[in-house]
Amino acid sequence: MKAIPLTCVLSFTLAAGTSFGQGQVKAGDEALGAFPYDGFERPQACATCHVDIARQYEQAMMSQAYTHHWDEIEYFELALPHAEKEPKVAGVKAGCNGCHAPFSFLAGDIPPKRPSENTRANESVSCDLCHTITGFAGDTPFNYNYIVSPGKVKYGPRPGLVSPHHETRESPFLRSAEFCGTCHNEKSPFDVWVKATHLEWKEGPHGKAGIVCQDCHMPKAPGRSARMGEELPDVRQHLFHGAHDPGKLAGVIEVRIHPEVREAEPGETVKLTATVVNAKAGHRVPSGSAEERMLWLHVEAIDSKGKVYHLPVDAKGFAGEEYTIASATALAYQDIGDIKGIPNFPGLLRDGTYPHLSPGDRIFRLPYFDPKGRQTIAQWNTASLGTDYRLAPLAAVNETFTFKLPQGIPPGPVTVRATVYYSRLVSSVAEFLKVPADESQEILINSHETRFTVLP
Template sequence: MIITSTPDLNWRSLVMRKMRPSATSLVLSLGLALSLSFDAHLTWAADDGADRVEEADMAESAPPGEGDPHLDVFSETAYPSATQCAPCHEKIYDEWRSSSHAYAAISPVFHKFEQTINTLAPTINTFCVRCHMSVGTALGEPREMPLWERAQVSREGVTCISCHRVDTAYGKVNGERRIIPGDIHDPMYGNIGGDGVAEVVENSGFYKVATSEEERGVPIHNKGIKFAQIDKSEFCVSCHQVAVNIGIKLEVVWDQYRASPAAAEGVTCQQCHMSKTPGVATGYEEGPIADINGEVVNENRVHHNHAFAGPGYPIAHPGVFPHNPDAETWPMQDWLKFDYRSGWGDPDWEDAYEDAVEAGERQEIAFPEAWEFRIDREDARAVIEDNLEKIEEKKELRRQVMENGSKVEGPFFTSDKAAGESLSFYYTVTNTNPGHNLPSGSLGAQPEVWLNVALIDPDGKNVWESGYVDQYGDMADLHSYDVRDGTIPHDDQLFNLQTKFLTTNVKGTDREMYLPVNVDLDQLPFLRPPAQPVTVMNHPPFARMEGRSLPPLSSRDAEYSVPGDLLTKPGKYKLAVRMRSRAEPIYFMKFIGATTEMEQAMNEWMLDYHAYTVEFEVQ
């Protein structure tokens, strides 16, 4: 039996169609403006920029005067932006700006999902944005306020002060945490007592810092206060253990952690997700706590990585995310009209475009006003390239987290390997993470982890496969559009760790559903709060959780059987396997009203890992 790395195989998986965007009607009402503004950015397949610009034009903001002109001024005074922390904490800012925390307010999927939830349960209101836009909630911004009208610090999602301006130990409060208001000079809270800050303040002239608005220099907070909970797992509970209005636990990672081997050993969330090895408690890096005008402070302090390594990923326009101070030169609406995929701003593309226009080989593009001049497009391209580089770093962290937290072994054969006879075998999938289930996190957002296995015969033909996807990129399970249409077979042997729900139909039977919505009870699905305390039943009425995830350090066998009529000849066969991971299923994205551009970006981030091939002889 020969094990090799997986070659470029012709997987039977139906290749996802190149999704050309349609001119989506963007309805700027009920808060949909907040999310639909991102729809125009992801892919313009056509080569004519005019169509792309027309589509992006539909993402304009509300008429002037509807936003509060004092919002940014007040927010910077009471709630400092991460950009104000960056001059002294550049390394931390650079790690944070591409993190899932920084993405919390930007995510177009979040806005689509949040609007859908508010449509299904109109009393939820600011429930979701309390975590995703904590500062915006503190500022009193309406839930449905378009992102481009919000304060900069609100658009930063889980920003610096979301954690470092909290002085109260909270528990399961569903995101209801108070952020202490105060300008940049007021105290910050951390896991150290503030000796470094005290030194800098005492020698403010040497470090060239400003300790008040009356002084010149880099603005600095005057005090650092130790907050005992900030480096404990309990600090994460308020946003990472959340129950929605009907009593279903949307975020479950805290409950899983509390019963885990990691918790028993005293290993915290921070020790894995902020360590020097993504997802593994191997200790922290060391480095200066701050770098102020070239002068380092506390050079060998423990450094907590604020990238917060995890499985999440962004699908927003790279001019909008990752956060980049240089991107603030242009409003968000202008970024959404910048067609980075076609190559705008790249010198080679610009030269080729100008030559083609001059030669009469193509029509001129009706560039948006903000991008009319080449120099502006090239400046914007520099921001795009910097952000795309950060996104690649994010991809690598994600890959390491998924590989470090799991293991695949096999195949282990349980039958004879003979031509014309059925072939039975299994793989063992292990969750090597001692802290929580695989996958974990938000069940409402449906994180997917599944096994894809293919059998290749001696002629190199793919004769059998499980874990294949349909034309949209979904697994061939009960929710696949193609399975329901009968265009591809149901994958009866699918090994899928995705958690779903069982909801009650009108006549009392159950159906599998990806949200706890009783769609058969009403023409309009509605999330109904229970009539009695959830604790009486231990789950909401008419909805139960169908857990499939792997608990910490546990294993599960993925068993397969290949019919004998597919093994038609003796010789050398290959079994290729890979784990696959994606944040959202496409049928879920269709349910929340996502665009084809969003679906394509979601599929582009699909991760393949633990991929390898085994060769064996069939007699």
């Protein structure tokens, strides 16, 4: 069906805190319990017309924000019990759902039943949530401060369209990065930015160039946005692909390594420099739930007889660097014991265990600390942050490695391999909480080899 301009529909430009809805604007915590479940369409209804978009969405993490195994474990085994016993973080009992199960939050169904109960909380971040958001309250989008106006009017990025099921209005807000920021920025109860993906984008080169979140995570392609709609050259694909998508992870970080000399004798020292570049992401890497992510650089040398030598990174001496150099013994996450009522809980291995993580590897991370100064993966329990040693967009860092050649190293070529690996959740935490292994697996991001020769 050809799109017909709606003469009664105006094109709106949204500012922070504005809404198409009538009456008092409610956003953030004020929206808790303000809208019943039956005020929102089920995603199955949307799928009858928006077939391709629905099939894409069903495969995206957006549709699993509440049902995904780690999100369920984190909420029910950590956040919820902590909220019940610690008044300072009590708000997370409802607040987690503001972004992970928005209909549950807006309906006041707190805490929602577990995903196995198959309630409407399982709809996670569904079609009718995003397409009834009309703006955000305040100056900065964060902590689910979106303004929602459920009803027969659906808001989209395109003007002049009609639907047999609902009224359609253009909303420039849906085309903005601030739309994403309402959930992809988060402050802890201690007023600490624990998620700042939108803010990282805004401060970086992509934000300054006007390249918005949707350009990477909802790319345009020719097609139909609805079964009866006309062919369009620029339909936003509802992929929402990010940290759980192999294609997005592959090559997101680039690495190159070179030796200072091409020839050396046994006993001499060879200095190598690895350049690590965030050449693909418009925000820092890792971003989002950075408290639980692992990204590291592993360097090893292989001599002409096949013997492997692990090369630890040369320390730079900045404050907090100890959190960026892998350790086989350092412990962290002791607040899990507080939350779960385990007396004298010693903590878990800070960096976990992985096939290609060795003591001395460089870790790119932003440490989160609880009120007692201990490293935590509980973003709601974050009272302070450590040194931010993540990779900024289009930025490079140089890491050096000093290899003192053994006296008995055989002559011939030495291959040096620099590899960047990633894990979505620290393996020690995953094992302790019985999170399925796919969430904490080691993922190859990129690798590069160089060579030098050992002289006889």
